[in-house]
Amino acid sequence: MSIRFADQVAAARRQDFVGRSAELAAFAELLAGDTGALVWVSGPGGVGKTTLLHQFAGLAEEAGRPVIWLEDAVPQGDRLVVLADEAVETGVLAALPADAVVAVASRSEPPLRFRTDPGWRSVLHPVPLANLQPDESRLLLTRRSVPAEAHADALAFTHGHPLALALIADVHAQRRSALAPAAGPEVVATLLTALVDAVPSPAHRMALDAVSQVAVTTEPLLAELLDVPDAHELFAWLRGLSVISASTRGLVLHDLAREALARDLRWRHAELHAAIHRRAGTWYRRQFDHAAADDQRRILLDFAFLHRESAVIGAFLQLAPDGDLRVVAADPHQWPVLRAMVARHEGAASAEIFDHWCDRMPEGVHAVVDAQGVAVGLVVLLTLDAADPVDPAAAAAWRCAAPAPGEAVSLVRYWLDAEVYQDPSPVQALISINSVRHYLTTPHLGYSLIYQSDPDLWAQMYEYVDFPRAEGADFTVDGRRFAGFGHDWRRTPRLAWLSLLASRETSGEPMAVEPPAAPSTLDRTAYAAAVREALREWSRPDRLAASPLLASRLVTRESGGAGTVDALRVVVESAAATMAESPRDRSAYRALHHTYLQPAGTQQAAADLLRLPMSTFRRHLAAGVDRLTEILWQRESADDR
Numbered sequence: 001m002s003i004r005f006a007d008q009v010a011a012a013r014r015q016d017f018v019g020r021s022a023e024l025a026a027f028a029e030l031l032a033g034d035t036g037a038l039v040w041v042s043g044p045g046g047v048g049k050t051t052l053l054h055q056f057a058g059l060a061e062e063a064g065r066p067v068i069w070l071e072d073a074v075p076q077g078d079r080l081v082v083l084a085d086e087a088v089e090t091g092v093l094a095a096l097p098a099d100a101v102v103a104v105a106s107r108s109e110p111p112l113r114f115r116t117d118p119g120w121r122s123v124l125h126p127v128p129l130a131n132l133q134p135d136e137s138r139l140l141l142t143r144r145s146v147p148a149e150a151h152a153d154a155l156a157f158t159h160g161h162p163l164a165l166a167l168i169a170d171v172h173a174q175r176r177s178a179l180a181p182a183a184g185p186e187v188v189a190t191l192l193t194a195l196v197d198a199v200p201s202p203a204h205r206m207a208l209d210a211v212s213q214v215a216v217t218t219e220p221l222l223a224e225l226l227d228v229p230d231a232h233e234l235f236a237w238l239r240g241l242s243v244i245s246a247s248t249r250g251l252v253l254h255d256l257a258r259e260a261l262a263r264d265l266r267w268r269h270a271e272l273h274a275a276i277h278r279r280a281g282t283w284y285r286r287q288f289d290h291a292a293a294d295d296q297r298r299i300l301l302d303f304a305f306l307h308r309e310s311a312v313i314g315a316f317l318q319l320a321p322d323g324d325l326r327v328v329a330a331d332p333h334q335w336p337v338l339r340a341m342v343a344r345h346e347g348a349a350s351a352e353i354f355d356h357w358c359d360r361m362p363e364g365v366h367a368v369v370d371a372q373g374v375a376v377g378l379v380v381l382l383t384l385d386a387a388d389p390v391d392p393a394a395a396a397a398w399r400c401a402a403p404a405p406g407e408a409v410s411l412v413r414y415w416l417d418a419e420v421y422q423d424p425s426p427v428q429a430l431i432s433i434n435s436v437r438h439y440l441t442t443p444h445l446g447y448s449l450i451y452q453s454d455p456d457l458w459a460q461m462y463e464y465v466d467f468p469r470a471e472g473a474d475f476t477v478d479g480r481r482f483a484g485f486g487h488d489w490r491r492t493p494r495l496a497w498l499s500l501l502a503s504r505e506t507s508g509e510p511m512a513v514e515p516p517a518a519p520s521t522l523d524r525t526a527y528a529a530a531v532r533e534a535l536r537e538w539s540r541p542d543r544l545a546a547s548p549l550l551a552s553r554l555v556t557r558e559s560g561g562a563g564t565v566d567a568l569r570v571v572v573e574s575a576a577a578t579m580a581e582s583p584r585d586r587s588a589y590r591a592l593h594h595t596y597l598q599p600a601g602t603q604q605a606a607a608d609l610l611r612l613p614m615s616t617f618r619r620h621l622a623a624g625v626d627r628l629t630e631i632l633w634q635r636e637s638a639d640d641r
Contacts, residue, residue: 016143019136020052023127027056030101031063031081036123038093039103040110043129044243044254046163049105052129053083056103065101087111131160131256144169161256200237206272207234211244211253212261213276215305218250224283225276249298262309274506277306281502288440296441300433303498307505324371325426327379327434332358334367338378342414345421346453349478354414356390357382364413366434368427377427380414381438383445392475393482397449400473400486407446407490410438415450422453439487440494448487449473455483466492466500466515491515496556522548524633531629534568535596541565554636573597575631585627591617592624 060081158164368377388394473484504510607617
């Protein structure tokens with residue numbers, strides 16, 4: 001007896017199939033029963049919905065039940081198994097025999113009426129499909145003859161998505177090379193076609209590009225990323241896509257869709273990719289300034305997400321912490337547990353120094369706890385205002401930082417995961433995020449240091465975040481050497497630092513992006529002279545570009561790095577606006593405004609405009625220049641680090 005072609009195809013499908021054991025077992029149970037059922041298989045394109053329906057068909061045939069793929073006509077018969085590769089109208093389902101087991105494959109979840117109507121709910125069996133597990137993914141690749149050395153790259157890109165794995169296997173088969181890239185353009189292009197429904201317009205495609213770059217998208221953030229005043233319609237469209245789910249914080253793109261869209265955007269339009277990242281970074285910095293302490297950690301995680309593709313620190317960010325881990329101030333009853341962690345990883349002498357800081361600065365001792373409140377790590381984050389003779393780390397940090405009077409030095413003295421010590425882990429990632437929040441919110445901070453027992457492991461990442469090896473900061477405890485990495489906030493203030501990270505994140509050669517030049521150290525007299533010169537050259541941008549004020553802290557902070565003429569104008573006009581709002585300074589402001597900022601032409605013309613005698617006008621103008629200089633100097637001298 002000859003074998004039908006269809007039988008041969010079905011046998012090959014069964015042999016190649018992996019995973020979905022729970023779904024198959026549940027369907028087999030329904031087949032053994034006498035009542036009808038509606039099995040609704042849902043998931044994004046390429047996740048294996050139709051493939052699973054074919055496996056359902058094989059189970060039904062083994063159980064001796066007739067299998068029919070639903071087309072236009074409503075089938076009739078006993079104990080039917082009806083399969084549909086698309087959503088089915090309610091009327092068609094209602095006309096099927098009562099003992100039929102129906103399996104529908106759809107990108108969408110079951111319609112609301114099926115989930116809320118008591119009748120339909122009684123027969124409904126939702127089957128949402130997720131990606132394959134890592135061991136299942138490796139088995140699929142092995143069956144498709146993909147070499148084992150290529151599996152890790154394939155899993156990292158696909159996250160276990162069946163169609164993506166199959167496409168990668170196809171590319172390997174065609175190229176006959178173990179080195180075929182998992183995320184090559186041909187794989188990405190095919191995946192995008194499968195994953196993303198028809199895109200109505202270029203604006204909708206840009207919205208997809210935007211959400212692929214950030215961790216979570218809200219409507220205001222989407223408007224910022226697209227540089228549009230209102231993104232309501234685009235946000236609503238995104239919300240309806242099968243590759244997007246709604247979380248408590250906003251819209252989240254499924255992992256594989258994000259990978260495919262992000263890689264395609266960077267390959268297709270590098271300038272747009274960089275622009276979206278710049279806008280996202282600006283948004284997060286603005287939100288951070290006004291956020292509560294608990295929200296600042298979340299914002300920093302979102303900011304760190306922008307760096308996930310970095311060849312330097314991307315691997316560290318793959319271990320980002322989930323919501324179950326928290327950094328909390330350690331209670332005295334937790335200190336013995338934390339001390340034991342230090343003793344285990346660093347020895348008794350280091351544990352004694354830990355005791356010293358518990359006594360001297362208990363507010364700096366923190367535990368990393370899990371969802372049950374169990375300590376799984378620790379960080380001792382100190383804000384020093386003097387050297388400490390008991391701890392060689394604090395003495396070395398103070399000596400290295402050489403702080404000016406009133407400046408603080410922050411020191412990450414201990415930081416460790418209870419199990420893996422200072423190796424990368426979710427605990428370490430959370431400690432890093434918590435430390436960044438400390439850097440950005442601690443007043444009068446001049447210098448920050450962190451110590452490592454294995455400097456080679458972390459050196460490249462610290463160099464990327466502008467925490468290079470700190471000369472003279474290393475110390476030894478009980479024969480063990482610890483290496484110091486530090487950042488000088490006096491040289492690169494906080495906003496300039498964040499801008500540096502943003503520039504490196506979008507650069508093809510991140511380490512070629514240099515930190516901005518150190519801010520100006522003009523004294524009061526030189527600063528006043530520079531203000532007067534800038535006012536005289538106010539209408540000449542080419543000459544303003546040579547102003548020493550461009551290197552001042554105020555201007556570099558405004559520009560987020562290297563000073564610009566536009567930033568200088570903003571800083572001066574902001575100070576002048578303060579004068580305009582003060583009744584006491586208003587006359588001086590008017591003289592200043594009509595002479596320099598919006599000149600009337602000549603000083604005589606300005607005096608005539610203000611209806612002032614020339615002698616009175618000159619007195620007001622001198623007072624205006626002096627008052628403007630005073631405001632600028634006060635702001636320059638105030639702590640902006």
